[in-house]
Amino acid sequence: MEDQTQGPPKIIDAHCHIASEELIPRSFIDGAIDNMVSALSAQGIPVAAGKLANLYRQKMQDPHCDALVREMSESGVSKSFLLAADFTYALKDCALNIEEIFSRHRDVLARHPGKFEVFGGVDPRWGNDGVALFERSLKEFGFRGFKVYPPCGFSPSFSGLFPFYELCAQYEAPVVVHIGPTSPALSFDTSDPFLLDDSARKFPTVNFILAHSSVSFTEESAMMCAFRPNVFLDISGYQSSFRTGGADGAVKRVVSRGINHKVLFGTDWPVFRLQGDQQSFVEAVISEDGPLSDLSEKEQALIVHRNAERLLGSV
Numbered sequence: 001m002e003d004q005t006q007g008p009p010k011i012i013d014a015h016c017h018i019a020s021e022e023l024i025p026r027s028f029i030d031g032a033i034d035n036m037v038s039a040l041s042a043q044g045i046p047v048a049a050g051k052l053a054n055l056y057r058q059k060m061q062d063p064h065c066d067a068l069v070r071e072m073s074e075s076g077v078s079k080s081f082l083l084a085a086d087f088t089y090a091l092k093d094c095a096l097n098i099e100e101i102f103s104r105h106r107d108v109l110a111r112h113p114g115k116f117e118v119f120g121g122v123d124p125r126w127g128n129d130g131v132a133l134f135e136r137s138l139k140e141f142g143f144r145g146f147k148v149y150p151p152c153g154f155s156p157s158f159s160g161l162f163p164f165y166e167l168c169a170q171y172e173a174p175v176v177v178h179i180g181p182t183s184p185a186l187s188f189d190t191s192d193p194f195l196l197d198d199s200a201r202k203f204p205t206v207n208f209i210l211a212h213s214s215v216s217f218t219e220e221s222a223m224m225c226a227f228r229p230n231v232f233l234d235i236s237g238y239q240s241s242f243r244t245g246g247a248d249g250a251v252k253r254v255v256s257r258g259i260n261h262k263v264l265f266g267t268d269w270p271v272f273r274l275q276g277d278q279q280s281f282v283e284a285v286i287s288e289d290g291p292l293s294d295l296s297e298k299e300q301a302l303i304v305h306r307n308a309e310r311l312l313g314s315v
Helices: 024-040 049-058 066-075 098-111 128-141 159-171 193-202 218-227 238-246 249-256 278-286 295-310
Strands: 009-015 076-083 118-119 145-148 173-179 208-211 231-234
Touching: 009 066, 009 128, 009 278, 024 049, 024 295, 049 128, 066 193, 076 295, 098 118, 098 128, 118 128, 128 159, 128 208, 128 218, 145 159, 145 295, 173 249, 193 218, 218 231, 231 238, 238 249
Parallel strands: 009 076, 076 118, 118 145, 145 173, 173 208, 208 231
Antiparallel strands: none
């Protein structure tokens, strides 16, 4: 990795979340647990849904990000991007509303100066109130980007998002777009990366990041990055490939495409906390024999921190 003689490489985790049940609808969590039970049962591992739910919820008790900061320190991550998805329009069983969710993220920024950047998400169907909240987050809260969650029921090129993208152009704020499947509580038909293409063309000065592209729509995402100057991707979610032999295959498919100036490292913490901690997730990618080992030091540095820094004008 970069600058090994001067110490470990700088690492930015471009895809994290606050570990708190209050920020996620109960139906979203229950759907994710149903999938875990199904996968374990198919492997002959008997597990009760209630027990698994309790284990999962134990891992979601870090509302102030104190545990995340400790794990970042242990794994060499200097900064993480916290993404605040808005499920509150599509799923009505979230403990907090979107204003309260933004407030919690603002509190974390104040509690851990310099450790985080926040990308605030607002469902576009909240209309002008949502646009006003997002603009306040950029002007007053210190947020740096926008989080779009199409499985909640809208295309990333839905015209209702255009006022948000206009603000992103004004404030030079990147946009992270979830692609691929998610909890079965939501729809998957709006999570194809090609659905972003209209917005990418209409807003050429806005940088869009396709999340989870090492495991979802890899070919399509790589094509978008190769031919749209303002489209990037992150590799978060690669841990889902651990059960089929490790992260190497998932990540190597992306970093072998000649688009490493468009690839960002991300772990999707705390989604995979039942499988390990931040240090194990980082080591799976940046170890000497990991999926980045065939790349030059320059390309490795682009992926683990420089692309993220460039997108935010240095962080």
